[in-house]
Structures are given as C-alpha cells and as structure tokens.
Amino acid sequence: xxxxxxxxxxxxxxxxxxxxxxxxxxxxxxxxxxxxxxxxxxxxxxxxxxxxxxxxxxxxxxxxxxxxxxxxxxxxxxxxxxxxxxxxxxxxxxxxxxxxxxxxxxxxxxxxxxxxxxxxxxxxxxxxxxxxxxxxxxxxxxxxxxxxxxxxxxxxxxxxxxxxxxxxxxxxxxxxxxxxxxxxxxxxxxxxxxxxxxxxxxxxxxxxxxxxxxxxxxxxxxxxxxxxxxxxxxxxxxxxxxxxxxxxxxxxxxxxxxxxxxxxxxxxxxxxxxxxxxxxxxxxxxxxxxxxxxxxxxxxxxxxxxxxxxxxxxxxxxxxxxxxxx
Amino acid sequence: xxxxxxxxxxxxxxxxxxxxxxxxxxxxxxxxxxxxxxxxxxxxxxxxxxxxxxxxxxxxxxxxxxxxxxxxxxxxxxxxxxxxxxxxxxxxxxxxxxxxxxxxxxxxxxxxxxxxxxxxxxxxxxxxxxxxxxxxxxxxxxxxxxxxxxxxxxxxxxxxxxxxxxxxxxxxxxxxxxxxxxxxxxxxxxxxxxxxxxxxxxxxxxxxxxxxxxxxxxxxxxxxxxxxxxxxxxxxxxxxxxxxxxxxxxxxxxxxxxxxxxxxxxxxxxxxxxxxxxxxxxxxxxxxxxxxxxxxxxxxxxxxxxxxxxx
Numbered sequence: 001x002x003x004x005x006x007x008x009x010x011x012x013x014x015x016x017x018x019x020x021x022x023x024x025x026x027x028x029x030x031x032x033x034x035x036x037x038x039x040x041x042x043x044x045x046x047x048x049x050x051x052x053x054x055x056x057x058x059x060x061x062x063x064x065x066x067x068x069x070x071x072x073x074x075x076x077x078x079x080x081x082x083x084x085x086x087x088x089x090x091x092x093x094x095x096x097x098x099x100x101x102x103x104x105x106x107x108x109x110x111x112x113x114x115x116x117x118x119x120x121x122x123x124x125x126x127x128x129x130x131x132x133x134x135x136x137x138x139x140x141x142x143x144x145x146x147x148x149x150x151x152x153x154x155x156x157x158x159x160x161x162x163x164x165x166x167x168x169x170x171x172x173x174x175x176x177x178x179x180x181x182x183x184x185x186x187x188x189x190x191x192x193x194x195x196x197x198x199x200x201x202x203x204x205x206x207x208x209x210x211x212x213x214x215x216x217x218x219x220x221x222x223x224x225x226x227x228x229x230x231x232x233x234x235x236x237x238x239x240x241x242x243x244x245x246x247x248x249x250x251x252x253x254x255x256x257x258x259x260x261x262x263x264x265x266x267x268x269x270x271x272x273x274x275x276x277x278x279x280x281x282x283x284x285x286x287x288x289x290x291x292x293x294x295x296x297x298x299x300x301x302x303x304x305x306x307x308x309x310x311x312x313x314x315x316x317x318x319x320x321x322x323x324x325x326x
Numbered sequence: 327x328x329x330x331x332x333x334x335x336x337x338x339x340x341x342x343x344x345x346x347x348x349x350x351x352x353x354x355x356x357x358x359x360x361x362x363x364x365x366x367x368x369x370x371x372x373x374x375x376x377x378x379x380x381x382x383x384x385x386x387x388x389x390x391x392x393x394x395x396x397x398x399x400x401x402x403x404x405x406x407x408x409x410x411x412x413x414x415x416x417x418x419x420x421x422x423x424x425x426x427x428x429x430x431x432x433x434x435x436x437x438x439x440x441x442x443x444x445x446x447x448x449x450x451x452x453x454x455x456x457x458x459x460x461x462x463x464x465x466x467x468x469x470x471x472x473x474x475x476x477x478x479x480x481x482x483x484x485x486x487x488x489x490x491x492x493x494x495x496x497x498x499x500x501x502x503x504x505x506x507x508x509x510x511x512x513x514x515x516x517x518x519x520x521x522x523x524x525x526x527x528x529x530x531x532x533x534x535x536x537x538x539x540x541x542x543x544x545x546x547x548x549x550x551x552x553x554x555x556x557x558x559x560x561x562x563x564x565x566x567x568x569x570x571x572x573x574x575x576x577x578x579x580x581x582x583x584x585x586x587x588x589x590x591x592x593x594x595x596x597x598x599x600x601x602x603x604x605x606x607x608x609x610x611x612x613x614x615x616x617x618x619x620x621x622x623x624x625x626x627x628x629x630x631x632x633x634x635x636x637x
Contacts, residue, residue, distance in 0.1 A: 222425060223420060223422055223426040224425065224426055224427055224428040224429070226382060227426045227428070227488075229412070230380060230412055230420065231412065231417075231440040231443065232411070232412035232413035232414060232443060233439065233440070233443060234409065242431070245430050246429070319430060320429075320430060321429075321430060322475065322477045
C-alpha cells in the first residue's frame with residue numbers, strides 16, 4: 001500500500017511537470033519561426049510571406065489549437081517519441097542522447113566529489129569544533145562557496161586555461177582528434193572535465209559542508225555519544241560508527257533537494273566552458289524557442305531530479321531503521 | 327576492602343556566568359561488593375561526580391584531587407589508558423535510556439561492540455555474548471531483540487538494554503545515574519530488583535534522587551548538597567536516624583511522611599552561601615553556621631555528618 005501511494009506520487013509529479021514543460025515555453029514572446037528566420041533588426045533577416053509562414057507552422061504542427069498540440073505531444077510521448085527539433089532539424093531524442101552523456105559525466109563526478117568531500121570535511125570540522133582545523137575549513141569553504149559559478153568558471157579559464165595553459169578552455173574532447181587508444185581518449189576527456197567539474201565542486205561543497213557540520217554538532221551533543229564514550233570506544237570509531245550515520249540522516253534529504261540547484265548551476269558552467277551537455281543545449285533551445293527540444297530537455301532534467309529524490313528515499317530507509325516497515 | 331576511593335575530589339567547569347564548582351570537595355569510599363547510594367536534589371553535583379570518575383566531562387573541565395581505583399589514580403592515566411578502564415573496569419549506566427541508546431544501531435551491536443573492544447574474541451562470539459547478556463537482564467526472546475533497533479523497545483526494556491551495555495564486560499564497578507527515572511512504579515520495581523540481582527558480586531555507585539529506590543537497594547547512602555557530602559551512613563541508620571537537617575528535610579518531603587518540602591531553593595554551584603552551605607534553608611541554623619564551614623565528623627560507627635549540632 002505504502003509503495004503504491006509513493007509510485008502514484010511520482011507519476012503525478014511527472015505528469016504535472018510535463019504539462020508545465022509544454023505550456024511555459026509557449027508563453028514566452030516569439031515562436032520558433034521568428035528565430036529560425038532571423039528576428040527583425042538582425043543582419044539579413046529572412047522575411048517570410050504569410051503563405052510560407054503558415055506552411056512552416058503547419059509543418060511543425062504549431063497551427064493547431066494549443067490543447068490539440070498538447071494531446072499530440074502526450075500521445076507521441078507515450079510512444080517514446082520526444083518530437084522533432086525545429087532549430088537542429090533532427091529528432092530530439094538523438095540530440096539529447098548525444099548531449100546527456102556529457103552532462104551525466106560532469107554532474108555525476110562533481111556531485112560524488114562534493115558530497116563525499118563536504119561530508120568528510122564537515123564531520124572533521126564538527127568533531128574538532130573551535131579548533132584550528134574547524135575554523136580554517138569554515139573560513140575557506142565559506143569564502144570559496146560564495147563565488148557564483150559562472151564567475152568562478154571564468155576565473156579558472158583565465159588562470160589555468162589561458163595564463164598557465166594547463167587545461168583546455170572549451171569542449172568535452174579535443175576537436176578532430178584521432179585517438180590511438182581508449183586510454184588516450186579517456187585522458188583527453190578527463191583533461192577537459194577537470195575545470196568545469198572543479199567549478200561545480202567548489203560552488204557546491206560549501207553547502208554540504210555546512211549542513212554536515214551543523215548536523216554533526218547536533219549529534220555530538222546527544223546522549224548516545226556519551227554512552228559510546230562510556231564503553232571505552234575510541235574517538236575515531238565513535239565518529240565513524242555512532243555519529244556519522246545519525247548526522248547523515250538530515251543531509252540525505254537536503255542533498256536530493258540540491259540536485260535541482262546543481263542542474264541550474266550546470267547550465268551556467270556548461271555555457272561558460274562550452275561543454276556540450278544538456279545545460280548548454282537548454283540555453284540554445286531557449287534562445288531559439290525550440291519548443292520540442294525544450295520539452296525534451298526539461299523532461300530529462302525532471303526525471304534526473306525525481307531519480308535523485310528516489311535514491312535519497314532509498315538511502316534514508318537504509319540509514320534509519322525507524323522508517324522501515326516490517 | 328576498598329575498590330574506589332575519592333580523595334578531596336573537586337570538579338569545576340567554566341561557563342558564561344562563572345566557574346561552576348559542581349563537586350567541592352568530596353571524600354568517598356566504595357568497598358568491594360558495596361552498593362553506595364548518592365542522593366540529593368537535582369543540580370547538587372551528583373551526576374557530575376559520576377562523570378568525573380569516568381573522566382567523561384568536557385575538556386574544559388578541571389578535576390582535582392585523587393580518584394584511586396584498585397590502587398591507581400585514574401586522574402593520572404592517559405586518555406588511552408582511561409579507555410581501557412571505561413566499560414571494562416568501571417561501567418556507567420547513563421540516565422535517560424530513551425536518548426542514551428543510538429537509534430540507528432541494533433541493540434545487539436551496541437552491546438557487542440563493547441565486548442569485542444575489551445575482550446579478545448571474534449565478532450561472532452561477541453554477538454553471542456551480547457545475546458547472553460540480554461538474557462541475563464531478562465529481555466524476552468533475546469536472539470530476536472538483539473537484531474532490533476531501540477525504537478522497538480519499551481521504556482523499561484530500554485533501561486534493561488542500558489544495564490546490559492553496562493554489564494557487557496563484567497566490570498567491577500557500575501556507576502548508575504538515575505536508572506529509575508521516568509519509569510512507572512511497577513517497571514521501577516522490576517528494574518530495582520534486576521539491579522540488585524546483577525550487582526550481587528559487584529560494587530555500584532547508585533546516583534538517584536529517588537529515596538525509596540535508594541533505601542531498597544543500597545548498603546550505604548551518602549547525601550550530597552551543593553557539591554559536598556553532608557551525611558554518610560549505613561542505609562538503615564540514615565533512614566532510621568537522620569542527623570543532618572538537610573537529610574531530615576529530604577525524608578520529610580517524602581509522600582509517606584507528609585510531603586513537606588524543604589523551604590528555599592538549592593543554591594547555585596557558582597556562588598555558595600557562606601559558612602555552612604545549607605544554613606539559609608536550615609531550621610536549626612545559629613550564628614556560627616553563617617560564618618564557619620563545618621567539617622565532616624564521625625558521630626557513630628560509620629555514621630558521618632557535616633553539621634555544627636554534632637561538634
């Protein structure tokens with residue numbers, strides 16, 4: 001019963017978000033054609049006569065009433081068809097597939113890194129409350145964490161990309177490269193990943209660190225920590241076995257909620273580093289009013305966020321025995 | 327034979343309002359197989375005294391004097407040496423079992439980790455030993471309950487689990503801090519009975535403000551007021567023939583003796599009253615009580631009191 005309500009909840013959320021994704025872009029001024037053909041005032045605007053315009057609108061199905069378009073979209077979606085991009089003139093699903101792997105690589109590695117680092121540093125900081133390591137970490141992470149991601153990205157590009165010339169400044173792979181081995185390809189990809197991933201880690205680690213430190217400080221004052229000390233257990237063991245697990249409980253939910261922010265940060269970072277992920281694609285799709293592509297990209301992002309919440313739910317169940325149903 | 331001896335024990339810790347002199351100054355002895363009750367109002371320093379023996383207080387706390395356990399001064403041990411004493415030699419049963427058990431670990435694990443730490447055995451053997459200990463504190467179907475987390479335990483069962491953690495490594499001394507607090511009358515009765523049973527061949531420092539519980543289980547009772555002991559006697563003598571006005575007041579405040587509260591409030595541990603610390607609340611106070619601090623005197627065999635009436 002409990003599982004059914006949960007699944008019903010997820011389905012409702014997905015349906016609601018799909019509707020939003022459909023209608024919101026259509027409320028923006030302009031339509032795909034105005035940007036496809038060049039907006040008035042741009043260099044060499046292509047002026048469409050009414051007949052051609054109507055033909056094109058009909059071609060993309062944009063002449064039908066809005067609700068009819070919505071019904072068509074939903075029916076196609078049921079069949080797994082995400083539609084046809086008006087700007088790229090290609091199936092949305094294949095465009096997304098090409099971009100999604102890069103975003104997942106970027107978000108995946110940086111999320112794992114900042115969560116792991118934030119949790120460990122937060123725990124160490126709280127355990128040495130008021131000590132040198134605590135104050136040092138607090139100052140450092142608070143100051144780096146307050147950089148906006150696009151600004152930090154530009155700083156890193158200027159410093160490590162341009163001045164020191166250590167890392168490439170754009171893309172996910174070197175263009176026109178013929179790799180001699182998979183290892184070389186992986187190294188090239190990693191080389192391109194470091195700067196954007198570092199930007200994301202630095203901008204997000206402060207939040208997790210503070211959450212963990214706070215949560216840990218609450219746990220340290222609990223009676224069961226004293227019980228553990230009274231057993232003669234070593235500090236390190238108490239930190240790991242008794243304190244961490246309890247402190248992680250509130251963190252899990254918070255991290256799942258932050259995945260949404262993470263994605264919005266990724267749009268900026270991908271744009272700054274010209275990293276060919278979903279974020280940059282989304283930026284382009286908004287610029288060109290590419291409705292089908294926008295819907296597809298938003299749908300993927302929604303699914304990622306819901307998946308993150310689902311994972312958090314599962315982790316929470318594993319961490320907290322009080323929530324388990326027998 | 328003395329197992330634990332406190333010599334001029336003083337415990338102070340700084341707070342925003344000033345230095346709290348929670349224990350000031352206590353001399354106390356617990357013999358082998360003796361159950362010593364430490365009674366007094368909330369905030370008189372009795373829990374801090376227990377925690378001082380275990381050295382479980384904040385690092386900013388200053389503990390002075392000597393805590394002689396089996397001939398060695400615990401205050402001179404390193405932190406690593408002290409960890410070998412905690413749980414193995416001296417175990418502490420903390421107050422409030424609802425929060426003193428870790429909510430996310432199974433009760434079996436919470437007992438087994440102490441056994442595994444202090445005794446050379448495999449984790450599996452420690453686990454079996456843990457089940458045995460749970461059985462000894464009369465937890466029903468201990469094999470099953472060892473795998474459960476504390477939220478599946480009732481209040482009385484949690485207290486039993488706390489006692490089991492204390493007993494896990496068969497310590498020589500148990501410090502029990504208010505083990506009957508918050509339990510209903512019949513559960514309390516059972517817990518007292520159980521504690522009596524499991525400490526048959528052990529010593530125990532039984533910290534409580536529950537006089538009935540103390541009368542039932544203790545061999546000797548020490549009365550603490552404002553950081554120091556004011557009376558110490560065999561249980562029968564103390565309850566039958568209390569000498570200190572504070573002890574008399576405590577006994578008169580029992581429901582069976584008319585529920586007469588002691589007037590005034592217990593003093594702050596930052597600023598004691600001058601002279602005898604009890605004089606502002608004492609019905610027998612005379613001029614000297616305000617000026618001079620009385621010493622502990624022996625009135626009868628094993629009956630000590632800190633009051634000018636007996637000098």
